[in-house]
Amino acid sequence: MSAPERPRVYLVDDHAMVRAGVRSELGDAVTVVGEAADVDSAVAGIRAAVPDVVLLDVHLPGGDGRAVLEALRAELPGTRWLALSVSDAAEDVIAVIRAGARGYVTKTISGPELRAAVQRVAEGDVVFSPRLAGFVLDAFAATSPSAPRSEDPATDPGLDLLSAREREVMQLLARGYTYREIGSRLFISVKTVESHASNVLRKLQLSNRNELTRWAATNRLL
Template identity: 65%
Template sequence: MSTRVLIVDDHAMFRAGVRAELSAAPTVEVVAEAEDVDTAVAAIAAHHPEVVLLDVHLPGGGGAEVMRRIGPSATRFLALSVSDAAEDVIGTIRAGARGYVTKTITGPELADAIGRVAGGDAVFSPRLAGFVLDAFAGTIEVAAVDEDLDRLTEREREVMRLIARGYSYKEVAGELFISVKTVETHMSAVLRKLQLSSRHELTRWASDRRLL
């Protein structure tokens, strides 16, 4: 019997790619797609999927907001995100996800992860599992990281992380499908809110908090 799956991501081309990959898996049935928090909540109510493939950063409040609005239910959530930053992984698990894998995963690996989550297992990419263990061990100060990041919008966090990793403004614009001028605007807001003065300081700030 196949596992009923909902794909939630704000990029239509990515959703189509995931659907195509999973179509080859006899154990998975994609029942619907959604592009933001509101459409995700509505699709879950309409289709009752067993597993929701959930992007972390979504219009309307992010993946955590979807889980908050659904509340306790039989549906299980598996985060599928481009982000492998500690605060995203930990925050998503704290919000109720049963697992977290990155978008570098292959189709067969994703189908296997879906089956395991549907069966009640917790599934993580190996490096990400270390973040969760570190958080429970107290070696990552989750509350302090959250307080800093709460000053930033979802888009500012995305820009911040890419810039801190060494991406150029043009590369960030291409990655996030926004203009270079918009990247510059977000970057100015990030530096102002975090009280930093340069890309170098931002990289050190992000590295100290294990956000890279």
């Protein structure tokens, strides 16, 4: 059996050292077919290269990553877009996803995780850094015809069963924070976080964090 074809990747970032680091981390898992540092050169270069995946920074000289994507998305329907940014702001995540990106990962991602993310996007999957998924689910829930209006309160009666502390833990869990990060934010031990998390899932009758994130987005609690 022949080895799978390596994705052809185009890098867009305004820092040359970042591009060099990304290229190094990707190694021979991909074929880098070009790179650019600003909106205009990115549009021209991607149009010429027609890559499988564009790794796209969100903030660029002369505009932003969304401008690159919007300029080429219709013209290059076979190219998939993966945002790679230092920003984890909800407005950045939602804007680039609405523009057509297939995923959004932050620059804290490890080399192996980045290689896997590029491969998955090339194959048609969507990929998000864990704590960013809640932003997208929230935006989807807010625009869904069946979603509760923004002024509506959460309707799930399970919410009333949670203590104030459990609600805090629930929201941080749903946003993708680790137990250790939650403990640091709330000044409680990891063991206490684990206990609260178990209580939250039990009271809401949920099985795992993914279900909790969907539940929190539906009830506009993220």
